[in-house]
Amino acid sequence: MTEVDAGLARQFGLNEEEYARVLSIMGRTPTLAELGVFSVMWSEHCSYKSSRTYLRQLPTKAPWVVHGPGENAGVVEIGHGLACVFKMESHNHPSFIEPYQGAATGIGGILRDVFTMGARPIANLNALRFGDPKHPATKRIVDGVVRGIGGYGNCVGVPTVGGEINFHPAFNGNPLVNAMTVGIAPIDRIFLSAAAGVGNPVVYVGSKTGRDGIHGATMASAEFGRDAEEKRPTVQVGDPFTEKLLIEACLELMATDAIVAIQDMGAAGLTSSSVEMAGKGGVGIALDLDAVPQRETGMTAYEMLLSESQERMLMVLRPDREAAARAIFEKWQLDFAVIGRITDTGRFVAHHRGVTEADIPLAPLADQAPLYQRPTVEAAKPAELLAARVENRWGLADALERLLGCPDLCSRAWVWEQYDSTIGGQTVKRPGAADAAVVRIEGQAMALALTTDCTPRYCAADAEAGGRQAVAEAWRNLTATGARPLAVTDNLNFGNPEKPEVMGSFAAAIRGMASACEALNFPVVSGNVSLYNETEGRAILPTPAIGGVGVIDDAARAVGIALGPWLDLVLVGTTKGWLGQSLWLREMAGREEGAPPPVDLAAERAVGDFVRAQILAGSVRACHDVADGGLLVAVAEMAMAGDVGVRLSTGPREIPGHAYWFGEDQGRYLLAVADSGALVRTAEAAGIAALRIGHSGGADLTLPDGGTISVARLRAAHAAFFPAFMGS
Amino acid sequence: MKPGIVLFPGINRERDMAIALERAFGRKPRMVWHTETELGDLDLLVLPGGFSYGDYLRCGAMAAQSPVMGAVRAHAARGGYVLGVCNGFQILTEAGLLPGALLRNAGLRFISADCHLLVERADTVFTAQYQRGAVFRAPMAHGDGNYFADAATLDRLEGEALVAFRYATPGGEITPEANRNGSARSIAGLLSPNLRVLGLMPHPEDLVDPLLGGTDGAPLFAALASAALASAA
Amino acid sequence: MKAVVTVMLKDGVLDPQGKAIGQALTGLGFAGVGEVRAGKVIELDLAETDPARARASAEAMAKRLLANTVIESYRIALEPA
Amino acid sequence: MKAVVTVMLKDGVLDPQGKAIGQALTGLGFAGVGEVRAGKVIELDLAETDPARARASAEAMAKRLLANTVIESYRIALEPA
Numbered sequence A: 001m002t003e004v005d006a007g008l009a010r011q012f013g014l015n016e017e018e019y020a021r022v023l024s025i026m027g028r029t030p031t032l033a034e035l036g037v038f039s040v041m042w043s044e045h046c047s048y049k050s051s052r053t054y055l056r057q058l059p060t061k062a063p064w065v066v067h068g069p070g071e072n073a074g075v076v077e078i079g080h081g082l083a084c085v086f087k088m089e090s091h092n093h094p095s096f097i098e099p100y101q102g103a104a105t106g107i108g109g110i111l112r113d114v115f116t117m118g119a120r121p122i123a124n125l126n127a128l129r130f131g132d133p134k135h136p137a138t139k140r141i142v143d144g145v146v147r148g149i150g151g152y153g154n155c156v157g158v159p160t161v162g163g164e165i166n167f168h169p170a171f172n173g174n175p176l177v178n179a180m181t182v183g184i185a186p187i188d189r190i191f192l193s194a195a196a197g198v199g200n201p202v203v204y205v206g207s208k209t210g211r212d213g214i215h216g217a218t219m220a221s222a223e224f225g226r227d228a229e230e231k232r233p234t235v236q237v238g239d240p241f242t243e244k245l246l247i248e249a250c251l252e253l254m255a256t257d258a259i260v261a262i263q264d265m266g267a268a269g270l271t272s273s274s275v276e277m278a279g280k281g282g283v284g285i286a287l288d289l290d291a292v293p294q295r296e297t298g299m300t301a302y303e304m305l306l307s308e309s310q311e312r313m314l315m316v317l318r319p320d321r322e323a324a325a326r327a328i329f330e331k332w333q334l335d336f337a338v339i340g341r342i343t344d345t346g347r348f349v350a351h352h353r354g355v356t357e358a359d360i361p362l363a364p365l366a367d368q369a370p371l372y373q374r375p376t377v378e379a380a381k382p383a384e385l386l387a388a389r390v391e392n393r394w395g396l397a398d399a400l401e402r403l404l405g406c407p408d409l410c411s412r413a414w415v416w417e418q419y420d421s422t423i424g425g426q427t428v429k430r431p432g433a434a435d436a437a438v439v440r441i442e443g444q445a446m447a448l449a450l451t452t453d454c455t456p457r458y459c460a461a462d463a464e465a466g467g468r469q470a471v472a473e474a475w476r477n478l479t480a481t482g483a484r485p486l487a488v489t490d491n492l493n494f495g496n497p498e499k500p501e502v503m504g505s506f507a508a509a510i511r512g513m514a515s516a517c518e519a520l521n522f523p524v525v526s527g528n529v530s531l532y533n534e535t536e537g538r539a540i541l542p543t544p545a546i547g548g549v550g551v552i553d554d555a556a557r558a559v560g561i562a563l564g565p566w567l568d569l570v571l572v573g574t575t576k577g578w579l580g581q582s583l584w585l586r587e588m589a590g591r592e593e594g595a596p597p598p599v600d601l602a603a604e605r606a607v608g609d610f611v612r613a614q615i616l617a618g619s620v621r622a623c624h625d626v627a628d629g630g631l632l633v634a635v636a637e638m639a640m641a642g643d644v645g646v647r648l649s650t651g652p653r654e655i656p657g658h659a660y661w662f663g664e665d666q667g668r669y670l671l672a673v674a675d676s677g678a679l680v681r682t683a684e685a686a687g688i689a690a691l692r693i694g695h696s697g698g699a700d701l702t703l704p705d706g707g708t709i710s711v712a713r714l715r716a717a718h719a720a721f722f723p724a725f726m727g728s
Numbered sequence B: 001m002k003p004g005i006v007l008f009p010g011i012n013r014e015r016d017m018a019i020a021l022e023r024a025f026g027r028k029p030r031m032v033w034h035t036e037t038e039l040g041d042l043d044l045l046v047l048p049g050g051f052s053y054g055d056y057l058r059c060g061a062m063a064a065q066s067p068v069m070g071a072v073r074a075h076a077a078r079g080g081y082v083l084g085v086c087n088g089f090q091i092l093t094e095a096g097l098l099p100g101a102l103l104r105n106a107g108l109r110f111i112s113a114d115c116h117l118l119v120e121r122a123d124t125v126f127t128a129q130y131q132r133g134a135v136f137r138a139p140m141a142h143g144d145g146n147y148f149a150d151a152a153t154l155d156r157l158e159g160e161a162l163v164a165f166r167y168a169t170p171g172g173e174i175t176p177e178a179n180r181n182g183s184a185r186s187i188a189g190l191l192s193p194n195l196r197v198l199g200l201m202p203h204p205e206d207l208v209d210p211l212l213g214g215t216d217g218a219p220l221f222a223a224l225a226s227a228a229l230a231s232a233a
Numbered sequence C, D: 001m002k003a004v005v006t007v008m009l010k011d012g013v014l015d016p017q018g019k020a021i022g023q024a025l026t027g028l029g030f031a032g033v034g035e036v037r038a039g040k041v042i043e044l045d046l047a048e049t050d051p052a053r054a055r056a057s058a059e060a061m062a063k064r065l066l067a068n069t070v071i072e073s074y075r076i077a078l079e080p081a
């Protein structure tokens, strides 16, 4: 039997002070299983001990918000008696260890967070950050992650409709895989996790429990004797087939009145799900571990409590509905086992082979969970890089062709063609067709607009500005389709929180996000924090990934980016020519400097509301926000999508050409309309900057510096990178 | 005729198919569970797309063994209509209702993209509302759509004109580039000798609504629906 | 007993996976790699203890489900459990 | 020589495919089917004629490419070509 002491606690990730607190709560030395429970519940992942104080700063309320942070996923009302349920979650470390399974199980986990609440998943998105394409590991990781996302998502039959990809050396040893799932539920049929009803059965459904991904500490402790080998934590393997059955079985049961509470078994599996359910319900829970469906022989209580086997759910049922529920799960060929009861003791109790392996008071386990105000140091904000100080040696055509071919701007078709984006028969705007994916709601005229956004290089230069920009860009991408932005989920990926400069960037990013969410009335309803993302002791770029959801009442009014012939292109929003941290500066001048482009939140809102109104009025044929790469890249993207040329007018004299065409000033949109005169007049009347910059037609981009380049050639440059890099 | 959709565990395009059928027939298709053996008065059986049994072992292999397939076989033997799309096509070949097999895509990757299909026969109940030689667009979404049969079988299929659709360019040429999954002779869809069983890899059911990018797939379901009227009359 | 069923694509059936593996190996600098074929192996724990009967039932399983004889051939090996 | 590399998921690693195959076989009425594990087999024609060296290079190929040793284990068998 393993000796439990401060030393073992340390291996389990609990420091002296935390272990002392465990002793005082228990009033005795905890058992191995109890120590395991404390260590996972008080881990950064489950307790948010470093981030909690900051998360409180995020605005989480709006009239349409039904459930904000605190549930398995956020819930917003979208009308017609329906709610949209969504969340984003990271699977960064598993995806580095085993890219295919790491990414696949990440999709499975976020799907469960959404259907746990009674929602049918209707769309997936994924925000990915990879290392330098030249780094030897990057290709293998890209291949595995993309296959894994497709392998799981395609099989469960949820369309993958969007996401984003960046490459940067800071992610060489630590890729980011952030997955987002969006589901739809009747607003009066949302299921929560708070357990209730003393004596009610606690039911386990789904796959059997194995020794998958058990607390890494197990491996560290040598005391496990002879059969240590089999007890090693094993990589979790996803089973999308079982997940699909689990979705259908759960939704079938949710149509009845059998469920009192339900919770997916995510991180720290049985432990966190049962502790959270009982804790939230203010009741106790007693588990009989002998009843847990087991895949392997000789599993200990410790192993069953900490196993992270996938495709499992925990439910509290009305006792009189147990038989009916069992029948549903048997029909779907899934395990169904009563493994415990709800009690009135306020304690978490686990019995195994006649022994009480754990008996923990729930209130202190939650209330006395560690909470840290970690020291922070905020980096000095870089100064603005004046366009005049950046010399330009390239013609517009050459620069454009090179930018469109660079890893951060090139076509992602190689990736999204491995994701089923049409299943469900509701995908109105597929990947690449619009700034946000547009997915109609079955049986309704309305559709959801969905996007994920973050610009890590901006966050690295100025975390507060970067956090603000990420939220603003998500809002802008939804707006550009004609949708009304509703709320966001976020995935805060940062380095080691014990490093003051990392915690400083975390604090600053939250501040920036909060200011934008506030100003844009775009609350945070769910999210996830992933810390300790480090490469050889060097932190990743701060990456507060934002998942945005909007609604458009008539899907037929949604617009994409594809430009048609004989239309005017109108730039809406203000351009100064901001080259700092721009892709042009990095790719052409080889410099990563300056302050990132600032976001004027008041202007952002005014311009966005104006653009949305124009789209809904029906006069806009295509719309694209101006983002990475700047104005000329945005024009080229619209031209390539519509396979039509554009003749561009010369920009304002006072701004250097390269700064005007490649600067990344925020809060701008390109609108394609038949009559720019009318649009410009309405804009002026509304005090919004609007300028006709070109007219579509022909097969070439005709540039103001006299250069010309064919759309076909741009497409070739745009399409080249991924197939060449991945060798297919 | 009355349409029914056969559901196997892991099937996931049944909703898409039900929407397309309801649009054309004006009534909801009946859903048939894989354990059912009595199909009642159904006269069109649709095996939809998805990942029956997770596509584990071989796509469609386990579904082809399920109880309902006995009834599907009997239905086909009686001259009943059967449509298999994607996984449904794979199941039909595994069950021996259509010849050949569907292998991993030549590029070894899942392909989710629109393809163009050349209509080889317009004189079947499935294709009556297309013109022979016409080209229509359909989304494909599969990892195992690479049609294979031995040379003799292929020659027989060609000889008996049982190829319904081939992958083609938008202009209707048969080229290797247009045949992205590497199918033998660019075969995308196949008919049984009595022309009452059709299997195809792409998804016409996902292109029946202008809002979703076109209605190229609608004629297939409209043809079935009007055949339904004819048979009812 | 334990039955190991090995399922390979028949000669004449294109094996893109085997081909890709072969190219990758050569690309990694392994010399003298000729043809490469990729297949499946299914290991079955059978209650049956009589080799003949174990083989017969593995045979039946292969015919019925484990192999698609249109494209695949199979071989069966028995091992004591 | 010919090297046959068999790649299986390590013990304890979930094998969804094996599980589904096992259920299907039982469903088809095959009695006494216990655990089922599914794996890959790669057959390599090697120019190498010396068994020891052939095994060594097959070993290297398995480590480098054929098996994902994070979740998979492999075994190698040699046959005269």
Ligand SMILES: Nc1ncnc2c1ncn2[C@@H]1O[C@H](COP(=O)(O)OP(=O)(O)O)[C@@H](O)[C@H]1O
Pocket: A045, A046, A055, A058, A068, A069, A070, A071, A072, A073, A074, A087, A089, A113, A266, A267, A490, A491, A492, A524, A525, A526, A527, A528, A529
């Ligand atoms: N960065 C964040 N912003 C807002 N809410 C968050 C954030 N991180 C976590 N949350 C919320 O905290 C709760 C717990 O998160 P998590 O542990 O990821 O849930 P689960 O265990 O169900 O995946 C969830 O309600 C989640 O939405």
Ligand SMILES: [Mg+2]
Pocket: A072, A112, A113, A263, A264, A266
């Ligand atoms: Mg959860």
